Amino acid sequence: MTVMAEPMSQLTVEQFEKIADFTAKESDDAVRLEFINGRIGEKRVPDGDHGEIMSWLQERCMQVGAGMWLFGEQGLKLASYRKGRARPDGSLAPRGTFAGQGEWANPDGVLMTVEVTSYDSDSDSDTDKRDREEKPLAYADAGIPVYLLIDRDDSTVTVHSDPHPDGGSRGYRDVHKVAFGAEVVLPDPVGITLDTEVLKNYVR
Template identity: 45%
Template sequence: MLVDEFEELARVAPETVWLEFINGKLEVKPAQDGNRAEIVMWLVRLFLKKRPELSLYPYRGLKAEARREGRVRADAVLAPRRHIVGHGEWSDPEGMLMAVEVTTRDPEVDRSLRGLKRDGYAAADLPVYLLIDRDDCTVTVHCEPEDGKYRSLATRPYGAVIDIPAPVGITLETEEFKDYAS
């Protein structure tokens, strides 16, 4: 399938279905459950308070991979305020600061978050990838993308404090994530 064909398919898909195009393959992103949605909204409120010059855009479509041939729908993307004005459904990651994904409880999808999507974000030079893993109750910060891989990562259990380095530059206190582990 070509990227243009995927975009047409995604455009006409029902609103209840989120399609992604990862490594040349069509993927279906599961509908979000309440706990996943609550984690994303907790992050939105946090960034409004700590970094008001930035916006955390929930469920934003991104062009991913080295040649921008992938299409993913991140649980959230952090960028300067008004950064996506004029963008269509799929934003180029240039100027974006961080992608956020929250595991879904679907083993196949979660494998993608830990591998293919992570590598797609790194190949697109997204400075930070934040993975909130409800399966093992951890938060992982991937940073320093180079040659399609993140060179640095830090993982902390729910309840711990974890720093998200520049260009994001905040500290997450993850105690509340314990409430959304299920």
């Protein structure tokens, strides 16, 4: 889940990386920052249910094939010319994909990104806007084949797939949303089916 800051149109990605690095070193709460569409966002520290969901999904993703792993919180370079920075809750990729790349890696080789929304007590905040609206565009622009959003606010799972090709419209061409409890297909190159009944255990 992310908290939006005021637009900072003059901020470069290099300046953002310095801010993110300083914040990570100085914050007692392990604040994690993102930079999408020229705006800084703060990712909330995940709760226990969030962790349970990611563990469950990791087990399911092991069906994709040997050597595949759901990497947690790996920073990715996104958007045109890699001028965006995001920290998906999970990135499904072959082991070794991020070796030697440091905190912010190229998304090449990532089959799927995953976001699990966190709860926001501030009804006036747009902390989840990025997960629901901005990240589908950013992940599609980066050519990531599948984006999985597990939304605990409305108990739904949304699968975004088939990103528009370079130069075309933005976003994913196929978006499929189901309520917790239904089965949902994660299309190729992931190629597995999720039974989302268990997710009912992790909502308030």
